[in-house]
Amino acid sequence: MPLRVYNTLTRQxxxxxxxxxxxxxxxxxxxxxxxxxxxxxxVGPVIFDTVKRYLTYSGYEVKWIVNITDVDDKxxxxxxxSGTTVEALAKQMxxxxxxxxxxxxxxxxxDGIDQTPYxxxxxxxxxxxxxxxxxxxxAYPLDGDVYFDVTKxxxxxxxxxxxxxxxxxxxxxxxxxxxxHPADFALWKASKPGEPSWDSPWGPGRPGWHxxxxxxxxxHIGETLDIHGGGLxxxxxxxxxxxxxxxxxxxxxxxRYWLHNGLMQAGSAAGKVGGxxxxxxxxxxxxxQEAGKIAGSKGAASVKELFEKxxxxxxRFFLLATHYxxxxxxxxxxxxETGKSIEGxxxxxxxxxxxxxxxxxxxxxxxxxxxxxxxxxxxxxxISAVKSFRxxxxxxxxxxxxxxxxVGVLFELRKVVNGFIADQKLESTGKSNTTALxxxxxxxxxxxELANLLxxxxxxxxxxxxxxxxxxxxxxxxxxxxxxxxARTTKNWPMxxxxxxxxxxxxxxVEDRPDGVTWRQG
RNA sequence: GGCGCUGUAGCCAAGUGGCUAAGGCAGCGGAUUGCAAAUCCGCCAUCCUCGGUUCGACUCCGAGCAGCGCCUCCA
Numbered sequence: 001m002p003l004r005v006y007n008t009l010t011r012q013x014x015x016x017x018x019x020x021x022x023x024x025x026x027x028x029x030x031x032x033x034x035x036x037x038x039x040x041x042x043v044g045p046v047i048f049d050t051v052k053r054y055l056t057y058s059g060y061e062v063k064w065i066v067n068i069t070d071v072d073d074k075x076x077x078x079x080x081x082s083g084t085t086v087e088a089l090a091k092q093m094x095x096x097x098x099x100x101x102x103x104x105x106x107x108x109x110x111d112g113i114d115q116t117p118y119x120x121x122x123x124x125x126x127x128x129x130x131x132x133x134x135x136x137x138x139a140y141p142l143d144g145d146v147y148f149d150v151t152k153x154x155x156x157x158x159x160x161x162x163x164x165x166x167x168x169x170x171x172x173x174x175x176x177x178x179x180x181h182p183a184d185f186a187l188w189k190a191s192k193p194g195e196p197s198w199d200s201p202w203g204p205g206r207p208g209w210h211x212x213x214x215x216x217x218x219x220h221i222g223e224t225l226d227i228h229g230g231g232l233x234x235x236x237x238x239x240x241x242x243x244x245x246x247x248x249x250x251x252x253x254x255x256r257y258w259l260h261n262g263l264m265q266a267g268s269a270a271g272k273v274g275g276x277x278x279x280x281x282x283x284x285x286x287x288x289q290e291a292g293k294i295a296g297s298k299g300a301a302s303v304k305e306l307f308e309k310x311x312x313x314x315x316r317f318f319l320l321a322t323h324y325x326x327x328x329x330x331x332x333x334x335x336x337e338t339g340k341s342i343e344g345x346x347x348x349x350x351x352x353x354x355x356x357x358x359x360x361x362x363x364x365x366x367x368x369x370x371x372x373x374x375x376x377x378x379x380x381x382x383i384s385a386v387k388s389f390r391x392x393x394x395x396x397x398x399x400x401x402x403x404x405x406x407v408g409v410l411f412e413l414r415k416v417v418n419g420f421i422a423d424q425k426l427e428s429t430g431k432s433n434t435t436a437l438x439x440x441x442x443x444x445x446x447x448x449e450l451a452n453l454l455x456x457x458x459x460x461x462x463x464x465x466x467x468x469x470x471x472x473x474x475x476x477x478x479x480x481x482x483x484x485x486x487a488r489t490t491k492n493w494p495m496x497x498x499x500x501x502x503x504x505x506x507x508x509x510v511e512d513r514p515d516g517v518t519w520r521q522g
Numbered sequence: 523g524g525c526g527c528u529g530u531a532g533c534c535a536a537g538u539g540g541c542u543a544a545g546g547c548a549g550c551g552g553a554u555u556g557c558a559a560a561u562c563c564g565c566c567a568u569c570c571u572c573g574g575u576u577c578g579a580c581u582c583c584g585a586g587c588a589g590c591g592c593c594u595c596c597a
Contacts (some may be wrong), residue, residue: 028597029597030597031597032595032596032597037597038597040596040597041596041597042597043597044597045597069595072595073595074595074596160525160526160592160593161525161526162524162525162593163524163525166523166524166525166593185595208595209595210595230597231596231597232526232527232591232592232597233591233592233596233597234596234597235526235592236525236592236593237593237595238595261597262527262591263590263591263596263597264597265590265591321534321535321536321545321546322534322535322536323535323536325527326527326528326535327527327528327590327591329534333533333534334533334534337533337534337546337547337548338534338546338547340546340547340548341534341545341546341547342546344546344560344561347560347561348561350560351560351561392544396536396537402536402537404535404536404545405535405536405537405544405545406536407535407536407545407546408535408536408537408544408545408546409536409544409545410545411544411545411546412544412545415545415561415562418560418561418562419561419562419563421561421562422554422561422562423562427560427561488556491556493556493557496556496557497556497557497558500557500558500559501558504558504559509559509560510558510559511558511559511560512555512556512557512558512559512560513559513560518559518560
């Protein structure tokens with residue numbers, strides 16, 4: 001099945017065809033670095049990281065750019081409030097963003113985001129673009145500002161399905177505003193004293209909000225992007241304006257496919273806090289609304305705080321269990337349930353290691369679809385099941401990156417592998433059944449290869465690593481289990497059960513298996 | 523007011539113009555176990571409401587209801 005993607009611009013799924021065959025240029029609107037990242041900021045990166053993984057697996061060479069907007073009104077205000085400089089605040093928050101990406105399993109570099117260009121380092125490119133727009137008659141200077149003239153762009157509004165006359169009704173037309181059309185937006189803003197400022201043909205100033213994405217995507221990818229991504233909230237005005245200025249400037253199609261991800265929504269309190277059109281203009285109210293959208297009425301939790309409650313892998317799985325275009329209901333309960341649901345995978349990986357002596361996480365996997373590791377044809381029924389799950393997984397991904405469907409298939413694959421282990425009695429026959437073990441390894445490898453496309457089950461959880469160490473706690477556990485084993489040999493069930501029950505109260509799960517005893521912290 | 527999205531089992535969540543409507547969590551029954559745990563097997567929905575199109579719709583169209591997003595430099 002060929003890859004199909006939903007294009008916001010045409011509002012339908014289209015066959016995926018890149019500008020240059022075999023290559024993909026992908027641009028994702030990154031953050032304005034003025035405050036610590038919250039969970040919502042991770043949605044786009046996780047999704048497009050997965051998109052890149054899948055495209056790479058499908059044989060494309062992908063270049064993925066995520067910009068950093070490090071000059072902006074919010075940044076200026078925030079720096080002023082907290083008595084720091086724009087540069088210092090931006091640097092700090094950029095680092096926070098990168099830290100969070102790393103924690104979520106998103107690399108900076110070849111295996112992840114190829115480049116993270118900064119707005120402030122592309123002022124000349126922006127000035128050049130603005131000048132070209134003026135020269136072509138699409139933009140006009142006005143008292144040190146430069147505005148894009150939306151009436152000159154016949155297609156303006158196509159992406160977000162808006163018409164100019166409707167925009168007038170919704171926009172605030174201020175008396176002092178001398179723009180030609182209320183929807184005209186700033187390409188360049190004259191800077192006020194104390195604000196970051198760069199020289200320009202129109203006087204000292206700073207870039208408008210949208211121009212940096214147009215300039216940086218042009219420089220780092222080219223005139224036509226294959227994929228332009230971002231949150232649904234950016235569709236208007238940000239993406240609409242990017243589209244207008246870029247196409248007016250280059251007279252080329254700006255992006256082949258516009259992919260917009262759904263937004264993170266808070267729990268039940270969201271409607272109360274974030275909904276409605278409150279007319280209280282004060283900042284606190286505004287911030288409460290913003291918080292409500294992603295973290296309920298209790299305020300926006302930073303991702304860092306969330307990482308203290310849940311393993312990043314659980315959060316990543318949680319984000320990918322829903323289709324990227326759908327909104328995701330955020331709540332601790334929902335994430336906790338995801339955590340519970342993926343427990344079974346960790347059990348399987350432990351079981352696999354126990355009966356084969358191999359570490360699941362060290363299994364080598366194919367990097368491309370074409371080079372996938374071969375499967376035996378031994379137990380026909382089992383192998384054909386594995387193959388069909390693989391096909392269904394890839395079909396789901398080919399259908400507009402349907403990670404939710406793919407996740408479901410992964411669960412089915414897990415189940416059938418567990419079934420194989422049970423049927424072959426691998427827990428008890430142990431290492432003697434080498435044929436079955438080899439079959440098991442190829443099936444598990446297949447599972448790992450697919451999971452890798454979602455960016456999960458790549459490294460062992462820190463907690464698991466800690467549980468496996470030989471520290472004092474480990475020694476103590478060995479001692480306790482030794483005593484319990486003695487009680488069991490003498491059929492002293494009350495004693496052995498008491499030990500197990502008391503350990504359970506301490507969140508230690510003891511499991512008696514045919515070939516021995518295992519324990520883990522739950 | 524304008525534009526748009528969503529409504530599938532107790533909860534989360536895929537999907538399809540007609541075949542048994544994925545999967546997970548929770549629950550129930552069974553196998554296994556000294557008892558458990560883990561694992562396996564089985565059970566558990568007719569798809570918001572009302573109309574229409576159709577041989578046939580949960581899937582297409584219309585209306586309604588409910589929830590939500592954007593229109594306000596939030597990813």
